[in-house]
Amino acid sequence: MNIIVKKYGGTSVATVERIEKIAKKVVELKKKNKIIVVVSAPAGMTNDLLEKAKKISKTPSKRELDMILSVGEQVSISLLSMAIQNLGEKSISFTGWQASILTNENYNKAKIKKINIKRIKKELEKDNVVILAGFQGVTKKNEITTLGRGGSDITATAVAAALGLKEVDICTDVNGVYTSDPRIVNNAKKIQKISYEEMLEMADSGAKVLHGRCVELAAKNNLKIHLRSSFTEEIGTIVGGVKNMEKPIIKGITLSKNESKISIKGIPYSINVLNTIFKEIANEGINIDLIVENKVKDEIDISFTLSKNDFEKALCVSNKIKEKLKAKNVEFNESVSKISVIGYGIKSNPGIAAKVFEVLSNEKIPIDMVSCSEIKISCIVSKEHSEIGLKKLHEKLIEKNKEVEKYENL
Amino acid sequence: MNIIVKKYGGTSVATVERIEKIAKKVVELKKKNKIIVVVSAPAGMTNDLLEKAKKISKTPSKRELDMILSVGEQVSISLLSMAIQNLGEKSISFTGWQASILTNENYNKAKIKKINIKRIKKELEKDNVVILAGFQGVTKKNEITTLGRGGSDITATAVAAALGLKEVDICTDVNGVYTSDPRIVNNAKKIQKISYEEMLEMADSGAKVLHGRCVELAAKNNLKIHLRSSFTEEIGTIVGGVKNMEKPIIKGITLSKNESKISIKGIPYSINVLNTIFKEIANEGINIDLIVENKVKDEIDISFTLSKNDFEKALCVSNKIKEKLKAKNVEFNESVSKISVIGYGIKSNPGIAAKVFEVLSNEKIPIDMVSCSEIKISCIVSKEHSEIGLKKLHEKLIEKNKEVEKYENL
Numbered sequence: 001m002n003i004i005v006k007k008y009g010g011t012s013v014a015t016v017e018r019i020e021k022i023a024k025k026v027v028e029l030k031k032k033n034k035i036i037v038v039v040s041a042p043a044g045m046t047n048d049l050l051e052k053a054k055k056i057s058k059t060p061s062k063r064e065l066d067m068i069l070s071v072g073e074q075v076s077i078s079l080l081s082m083a084i085q086n087l088g089e090k091s092i093s094f095t096g097w098q099a100s101i102l103t104n105e106n107y108n109k110a111k112i113k114k115i116n117i118k119r120i121k122k123e124l125e126k127d128n129v130v131i132l133a134g135f136q137g138v139t140k141k142n143e144i145t146t147l148g149r150g151g152s153d154i155t156a157t158a159v160a161a162a163l164g165l166k167e168v169d170i171c172t173d174v175n176g177v178y179t180s181d182p183r184i185v186n187n188a189k190k191i192q193k194i195s196y197e198e199m200l201e202m203a204d205s206g207a208k209v210l211h212g213r214c215v216e217l218a219a220k221n222n223l224k225i226h227l228r229s230s231f232t233e234e235i236g237t238i239v240g241g242v243k244n245m246e247k248p249i250i251k252g253i254t255l256s257k258n259e260s261k262i263s264i265k266g267i268p269y270s271i272n273v274l275n276t277i278f279k280e281i282a283n284e285g286i287n288i289d290l291i292v293e294n295k296v297k298d299e300i301d302i303s304f305t306l307s308k309n310d311f312e313k314a315l316c317v318s319n320k321i322k323e324k325l326k327a328k329n330v331e332f333n334e335s336v337s338k339i340s341v342i343g344y345g346i347k348s349n350p351g352i353a354a355k356v357f358e359v360l361s362n363e364k365i366p367i368d369m370v371s372c373s374e375i376k377i378s379c380i381v382s383k384e385h386s387e388i389g390l391k392k393l394h395e396k397l398i399e400k401n402k403e404v405e406k407y408e409n410l
Numbered sequence: 411m412n413i414i415v416k417k418y419g420g421t422s423v424a425t426v427e428r429i430e431k432i433a434k435k436v437v438e439l440k441k442k443n444k445i446i447v448v449v450s451a452p453a454g455m456t457n458d459l460l461e462k463a464k465k466i467s468k469t470p471s472k473r474e475l476d477m478i479l480s481v482g483e484q485v486s487i488s489l490l491s492m493a494i495q496n497l498g499e500k501s502i503s504f505t506g507w508q509a510s511i512l513t514n515e516n517y518n519k520a521k522i523k524k525i526n527i528k529r530i531k532k533e534l535e536k537d538n539v540v541i542l543a544g545f546q547g548v549t550k551k552n553e554i555t556t557l558g559r560g561g562s563d564i565t566a567t568a569v570a571a572a573l574g575l576k577e578v579d580i581c582t583d584v585n586g587v588y589t590s591d592p593r594i595v596n597n598a599k600k601i602q603k604i605s606y607e608e609m610l611e612m613a614d615s616g617a618k619v620l621h622g623r624c625v626e627l628a629a630k631n632n633l634k635i636h637l638r639s640s641f642t643e644e645i646g647t648i649v650g651g652v653k654n655m656e657k658p659i660i661k662g663i664t665l666s667k668n669e670s671k672i673s674i675k676g677i678p679y680s681i682n683v684l685n686t687i688f689k690e691i692a693n694e695g696i697n698i699d700l701i702v703e704n705k706v707k708d709e710i711d712i713s714f715t716l717s718k719n720d721f722e723k724a725l726c727v728s729n730k731i732k733e734k735l736k737a738k739n740v741e742f743n744e745s746v747s748k749i750s751v752i753g754y755g756i757k758s759n760p761g762i763a764a765k766v767f768e769v770l771s772n773e774k775i776p777i778d779m780v781s782c783s784e785i786k787i788s789c790i791v792s793k794e795h796s797e798i799g800l801k802k803l804h805e806k807l808i809e810k811n812k813e814v815e816k817y818e819n820l
Contacts, residue, residue, distance in 0.1 A: 016465045055426045057496040067488035067503055071481040078477035079466055086467040093477055098552055142508055
């Protein structure tokens with residue numbers, strides 16, 4: 001019999017009514033399949049607990065944080081199991097430790113090392129719907145860990161991979177991945193198929209619908225992710241299993257407003273400048289996104305962007321670096337936006353970059369920084385220009401480009 | 411170094427401020443002792459979760475119920491641990507399964523079979539405050555269980571017993587056991603010392619401050635319970651370690667309003683009547699409190715009282731019994747009250763029973779049923795008479811009785 005792994009996010013289990021809706025769907029699917037359901041904590045619950053913790057301590061121990069962060073899913077799994085049983089179907093719920101989801105000891109963002117699927121398989125054989133707490137695991141020393149952002153998606157993907165399945169269903173409150181944010185771009189279209197690499201760039205560039213770690217895990221295990229709505233049977237977006245194409249295809253355009261920019265200016269030239277700067281920053285655990293270096297005579301200017309969450313820490317380090325390297329000054333903009341155009345062949349088709357710059361320039365939007373990867377161009381623009389830039393790029397590069405549709409209909 | 415086990419109830423960890431207060435107390439005590447803290451769920455949390463569960467299913471599976479009922483303590487232990495660490499002290503929190511609190515598989519009211527205290531001892535040796543989730547355990551098959559009412563007191567008592575200690579501190583929002591309910595009887599006095607047996611009768615008769623199971627466990631292990639306030643250092647009530655006395659001593663007078671009464675009348679006499687009735691009732695898992703039987707000619711009338719919570723179930727069974735035994739009718743009063751007078755030597759001193767009846771009769775309070783044990787007289791009275799009866803009995807039997815004070819000053 002076919003095994004289906006379905007993950008439901010926090011909004012899908014936020015109320016009793018929604019839990020009952022999910023239960024009905026699961027019972028319906030159960031008629032023809034064996035079902036494993038992975039659930040997140042009810043929306044809001046984990047944040048409420050986190051807030052309480054932060055009231056008690058500004059820097060709570062990571063171990064104790066995972067202790068409290070893992071209770072939300074335990075609530076969801078038990079309520080969903082009750083709802084399924086109430087419809088006359090057999091089910092059993094498991095926390096991360098009960099399901100033997102073994103992780104390393106990296107509290108708050110632990111990595112799954114192994115899943116012992118014996119117990120899960122046994123319960124499937126007994127005709128139970130198996131309900132698993134997402135986002136959490138256990139170390140070999142019996143300590144509770146959580147997996148960090150996107151954790152439940154990762155749990156579902158890892159379980160599907162451990163069972164040797166070909167696909168995992170990630171069910172959420174949107175019905176797929178869009179060519180751009182539909183709340184901003186009216187004509188944004190649902191993407192039918194997208195490669196792992198493109199999805200990774202989308203996720204990294206502001207599309208919050210799937211976390212990069214989950215996409216990577218799926219890619220490694222050659223597992224397709226079907227990103228779809230929690231409440232309908234509509235086909236969503238399939239991630240993975242797409243052949244790369246020679247022709248450049250713009251798959252999506254994303255916007256992230258959660259960015260900050262810092263520049264360290266007038267650093268006396270030395271071979272070690274970059275090395276020194278980014279070692280100091282890495283030591284603080286700050287992830288840098290874009291980097292632009294500019295050398296004028298014997299001085300270097302360095303600008304970089306990073307997540308707004310890390311801004312204060314980064315500014316602090318930057319000032320230390322300024323002193324150390326005898327730089328002239330530190331400039332910053334706490335709130336900038338990043339627009340990213342994503343698709344295969346972007347780098348090998350310089351025309352696309354040119355088109356992006358042309359569209360923005362026609363709108364009189366200054367581009368502050370630019371970065372290109374194999375399949376992505378990102379532009380840092382000011383916050384006030386970000387939405388109009390996104391709309392215009394979507395209009396010119398996707399809505400007026402027949403290639404997209406051709407690709408979509410493959 | 412001295413090991414102290416302290417249990418804090420749900421009201422003591424209901425807010426961030428209270429958790430911080432408890433943390434301060436623990437850190438203070440830690441200077442001279444090794445500390446184990448057992449905590450309940452934040453007041454209200456478990457009930458909220460239970461309500462959600464009941465919305466989804468009127469008869470949720472007991473296993474899934476324990477899954478959700480056990481999350482509250484996980485929140486408390488982690489927040490308390492953070493608060494202690496925030497004051498610069500080392501601490502570590504454990505759920506029931508992490509602390510190896512092994513129980514049988516009787517979900518919702520599991521019994522502790524064994525506590526593997528290796529891990530707890532190791533952490534005490536590492537100079538950690540050990541914080542344990544009360545109320546919960548784990549079966550040998552890795553299933554989560556809860557211990558039922560008074561569960562956290564039971565956890566604390568069991569842990570103290572497993573460590574071979576002589577005393578356990580049960581900290582709560584009152585500062586001891588009183589001769590009667592201070593909210594009703596103004597002159598109720600705190601009891602300094604009380605025997606296990608007296609405390610058992612008090613608990614069974616409406617004093618909610620300690621659960622009988624916990625007292626039994628302490629008695630079996632010859633462990634004193636020090637029932638005291640969460641927030642002061644005041645000495646509370648010591649349960650256990652009291653010698654019995656020849657002279658009758660009235661230790662306390664309790665009131666329980668949570669009682670129902672059912673009578674099955676006009677049952678044709680047969681030797682099996684009582685047997686049949688109470689087997690049927692036991693099969694439904696209903697605990698009966700008082701029983702009165704009355705035989706007139708060839709007919710029997712049976713009356714019994716039970717907890718109001720079981721009233722509907724019990725009435726339903728009683729009607730079945732009526733049909734089966736061809737009784738004439740079933741009468742009931744959903745809401746009656748039970749006043750109990752507790753102390754050693756009550757049965758062997760018939761004067762006390764007479765005094766109880768005299769006080770109630772002087773107040774023109776009809777006594778509906780009476781039951782006597784070795785150390786307790788219970789009277790069922792109507793709800794409207796209950797508080798005045800309690801006050802008068804306290805006045806005549808305790809306030810005007812010098813014996814009490816003599817005992818108190820031992």
